[in-house]
Amino acid sequence: MIEVKHVLGISGGKDSAALAIYLKNKYPQLAIDYYYCETDKELDETYTLINNLESYLGKKIKTLKAATATHEAQFDHFLKLYGGYLPSSNARWCTRKMKLEPFESFVGSAPTLSYVGIRGDEDREGYVSHKENIQSIFPFRKNIWSEEIITRTLTNKNISLLEDICLTVLPSRQKDGLIRVIKEPLSFQYDQLRKLADLLTISIAGFNKIVFEFLKTTEYPISHLEDYPLLENEDVLVRSDIFKILEESGVGVPEYYNKIEFEVDGKKGYYSRSRSGCFFCFFQQKIEWIWLYETHRNLFEKAIEYEKEGYTWMQDERLEDIIKPERIKQIKEDQLKKAAKNSNLKSPYLVDILQEAEGEGCAACFI
């Protein structure tokens, strides 16, 4: 039997940390290798989280560096190579060079299952590796498989093969309902998403068994496993579960998620940071830049130093301009309006108000 690696990337964010804790407790039989991709530009809170997590897991989280023959910070090394061209959402060389490439060379050519902490309340796949020997698994979601695998499994030409699999591997209580849905061809009226939802509604474990057996006819990494404990997993974890896991384990929630009070014209509001990643990450919202300026002034000043020769972190505004008193006031007022719209949210974490920012970005940096 070919050996399959199990790996989990710790981004420094809450979801990957919670996933590591969850998998250790629920599936201790999985020998997972943890890794962290260094940029040398994270907030201190990220390193605290990684240290706490190592103690909890009782295992080292391997630090991966893309550039090994340099004394410079990783990000600065690559920035020079790109002639000072700051990364942006359209030119995200930072993620590719410092996160994906070191991850892919760490994995090498071994068939690998990579666990990704996208939650059950999120509708995305993230920016994950597409190398053939790396297969992503999403344990927090009802559907643990990637979109690519679902498409490959549910294609109409597989209907009779999947029906045979149902007859062979499923217990009779799951068989009839799942076969009925499997036999329904995909069409304009009945698309893949609906079919998937119908199958998962009948039985998550039953559906997982069908996919697992089907994948044995392919070269996906999981085809090398005789059995896989997550097939039976019916848990769906949402944001509040993540905070609970971090708090109850004692690993703790990174401090930057905690709301901090600000005042504007006598009105009280809150700000915080909504995710991990480099302190200057271009994905952050304006209110997060103000948070950085007012709570981590030295880092904000370092971020300003990168803005030269016409390159800026935000497309429409320079950092020097965002900290003019009138502009800070305006951004805080916008934040108050946003908070008023979300006033029904009782979470102690501002991330619930900033949540749309979480949807952007990539699995490698923020999960």
Ligand code: SF4
């Ligand atoms: S956190 Fe942001 S700036 Fe840092 S590597 Fe990720 S996308 Fe790039």
